[in-house]
Amino acid sequence: MSEIKTLSIDIETYSDIDLSKCGVYKYVESDNFEILLFGYAVNGGEVQVVDLSNGEKLSIEIVAALTNNTVIKWAFNAAFERICLSEWLRRNYPEHFSSYSTSDDTVGNYLDPSSWRCSMIWSAYLGLPLSLEGVGAVLGLQEQKMKEGKDLIRYFCVPCKPTKSNSGRTRNLSIHDETKWATFISYNRRDVEVEMSIQNKLANFPVPEFVWKEYHLDQIINDRGIAIDMDVVEQAINMDKRSKDELSKEIKKLTNLDNPNSVVQMKQWLSDNGLETDTLGKKAVAEMLKDAPEELADVLTLRQQLAKSSIKKYQAMKNAVCTDSRARGMFQFYGANRSGRWAGRIIQLQNLPQNHMPDLEQARGLVKNGDYDALEMLYNSVPEVLSELIRTAFVPKVGFKFVVVDFSAIEARVLSHLAQESWRNKVFANNEDIYCASASAMFGVPVEKHGQNSHLRQKGKIAELALGYGGSCGALKSMGALDMGISEEELQPLVDAWRTSNPNIVQLWWDVDTAVKNAIMQKTTTETHGISFIYQSGMLFIKLPSGRKLTYVKPKIGINRFGGEAVTYEGIGATKKWERIESYGAKFVENIVQAISRDILSYAIQTLSRFFICGHIHDELIIECHMYESLDSICEQMGKTPPWIKGLLLRADGYETLFYRKD
Numbered sequence: 001m002s003e004i005k006t007l008s009i010d011i012e013t014y015s016d017i018d019l020s021k022c023g024v025y026k027y028v029e030s031d032n033f034e035i036l037l038f039g040y041a042v043n044g045g046e047v048q049v050v051d052l053s054n055g056e057k058l059s060i061e062i063v064a065a066l067t068n069n070t071v072i073k074w075a076f077n078a079a080f081e082r083i084c085l086s087e088w089l090r091r092n093y094p095e096h097f098s099s100y101s102t103s104d105d106t107v108g109n110y111l112d113p114s115s116w117r118c119s120m121i122w123s124a125y126l127g128l129p130l131s132l133e134g135v136g137a138v139l140g141l142q143e144q145k146m147k148e149g150k151d152l153i154r155y156f157c158v159p160c161k162p163t164k165s166n167s168g169r170t171r172n173l174s175i176h177d178e179t180k181w182a183t184f185i186s187y188n189r190r191d192v193e194v195e196m197s198i199q200n201k202l203a204n205f206p207v208p209e210f211v212w213k214e215y216h217l218d219q220i221i222n223d224r225g226i227a228i229d230m231d232v233v234e235q236a237i238n239m240d241k242r243s244k245d246e247l248s249k250e251i252k253k254l255t256n257l258d259n260p261n262s263v264v265q266m267k268q269w270l271s272d273n274g275l276e277t278d279t280l281g282k283k284a285v286a287e288m289l290k291d292a293p294e295e296l297a298d299v300l301t302l303r304q305q306l307a308k309s310s311i312k313k314y315q316a317m318k319n320a321v322c323t324d325s326r327a328r329g330m331f332q333f334y335g336a337n338r339s340g341r342w343a344g345r346i347i348q349l350q351n352l353p354q355n356h357m358p359d360l361e362q363a364r365g366l367v368k369n370g371d372y373d374a375l376e377m378l379y380n381s382v383p384e385v386l387s388e389l390i391r392t393a394f395v396p397k398v399g400f401k402f403v404v405v406d407f408s409a410i411e412a413r414v415l416s417h418l419a420q421e422s423w424r425n426k427v428f429a430n431n432e433d434i435y436c437a438s439a440s441a442m443f444g445v446p447v448e449k450h451g452q453n454s455h456l457r458q459k460g461k462i463a464e465l466a467l468g469y470g471g472s473c474g475a476l477k478s479m480g481a482l483d484m485g486i487s488e489e490e491l492q493p494l495v496d497a498w499r500t501s502n503p504n505i506v507q508l509w510w511d512v513d514t515a516v517k518n519a520i521m522q523k524t525t526t527e528t529h530g531i532s533f534i535y536q537s538g539m540l541f542i543k544l545p546s547g548r549k550l551t552y553v554k555p556k557i558g559i560n561r562f563g564g565e566a567v568t569y570e571g572i573g574a575t576k577k578w579e580r581i582e583s584y585g586a587k588f589v590e591n592i593v594q595a596i597s598r599d600i601l602s603y604a605i606q607t608l609s610r611f612f613i614c615g616h617i618h619d620e621l622i623i624e625c626h627m628y629e630s631l632d633s634i635c636e637q638m639g640k641t642p643p644w645i646k647g648l649l650l651r652a653d654g655y656e657t658l659f660y661r662k663d
Helices: 060-066 078-092 119-125 132-139 149-156 178-201 209-224 230-255 263-272 282-291 294-306 312-320 360-368 372-378 382-388 410-419 422-429 434-443 454-467 473-478 488-501 503-521 585-607 631-638
Strands: 006-014 034-042 048-051 072-075 116-118 400-407 525-528 531-536 539-543 549-559 565-572 578-583 612-617 620-626 652-657
Touching: 006 060, 006 078, 006 149, 006 178, 034 078, 034 178, 048 178, 060 078, 072 078, 072 178, 078 116, 078 119, 078 209, 116 119, 116 209, 119 132, 119 178, 119 209, 132 178, 132 578, 149 178, 209 585, 209 612, 230 294, 230 312, 230 360, 230 372, 230 382, 263 294, 282 294, 294 382, 360 372, 360 382, 372 382, 400 585, 400 631, 410 422, 410 503, 410 585, 422 434, 434 454, 434 488, 454 473, 454 488, 473 488, 488 503, 503 525, 503 531, 503 539, 503 549, 503 565, 503 585, 539 585, 549 585, 585 612, 585 620, 585 631, 620 631, 631 652
Parallel strands: 006 072, 072 116
Antiparallel strands: 006 034, 034 048, 400 620, 400 652, 525 531, 531 539, 539 549, 549 565, 565 578, 612 620
């Protein structure tokens, strides 16, 4: 065999653990986990399939290549292959396996990610779908993923239900359907072929080496995982069940309904009692509670508690946690197609409920000790308390602490820097409150957080959050302006006041709009505010200060629903399908600002990579570190402005804690 430089890999596996609920790290821990088929190609050559399930063996050269960091391993969603092969090598070829973990780290017994490349990440970098089938279809590859795949995976890769016709077995093997097994082998071979076709098709648009380094750091954070206090989780699940049983009994007593969880039955009961409603959504119920008669308000309040779904996070933790009480694989690199931001997976740390309880530690102690009666006696709503405590289930390992550190108003700072809105940059330079300053600029009076005209700060805040990317009255409404007591009549004047006080930001929207349209129409490169817009090979690339590019596939100039000129491109839309998406200057500015903010977070991850980073949420890092580490020093390092965006005013603040929370 010639020297192996690259391996393209696709594997088919079996486990009795539910992969979609539990993630790959838990999936491979099962005693019943095994690799059935190993499809591979050496140096882009012919694809071989090794039927491991029926006793075929991998050659020692291929086994050695898996652990050799000079051999580049390619796969679509390579994290799956890497973690599965780590476990498989540990069990079958321990003499060839070596972990990259150090004695005090918890990245686990996994293969070093530095020699792995992922064609799914490559696809995402170029604005393409995150599925092999989707990428193949969009690129119009000659080799397409076989449509029978889902049925074959359901048949061979997951447990089956015992029935009379299958003699009560709980698993299908090759001997149970040899024709299907032969198709399964073809399917495995085809996946490697499709993966290699993607590489060939995208060869002219490589992922920059620095993005692969970011990916490898991401894999280390995913491998490290984050510890979970399983006492808190188990007790919370038990308490939630008890609470729901009690709430159900109470509602049944008040309404005589068979199933108070039924939306249809509850709407009918409310109607019978003089309260008509189309929905029982959270906002609608909150609105009804304002003036509902007492007996109906009691039922609605109980119904609200019963419907609280955030408690499901505890179940997600229980599903995902590995044998060492850590949850892994929580972050999807390049999960957000437009900006390249991370997305949450499994437990979804990106959308945890906030906590506002002053006595968080006390409530947590009651739950951890299973003291339901005390919890019920001291607090109005058990589901509400359990919801606020979700974050606190994440803990550092014994003898360590969490340092949680985040950027202050990162998007507002980046937007102000790009637009050169000088009054805003002065606010950041002086560490002042941007919401107060914004309200002051909008209304022409001094606004202090707890002082004069403090009532205007809320209007400044809602305007800042809603209007920076071209939003108008609709954006203010969706941010909850009306719920905050701002009247319908005040909305347009708010929009006008914000735009008048931020003329350079408004100009940035138009400048970007013009630059994008000119690049597409003239098939050329344009530039504004330090950002390049490049039309090349039927794609629009936006080059960011970091050197990373955002990609928009097949951009065109068309007419929007208002009869004006609009840019459209192909991508994953709101329906999660591949479709034409309409965009405009301010929307591109949003993509750019969020992408730069993401790059700044990535720079901070690299700066702080000597620490054990075990999680990140939007613009925040969770670091597990020794008790002697200095919070101020970590904040200072995180707040360093990257060399590629000189002059940007960054600030990072943080706190120390023995369980995760929102400070």
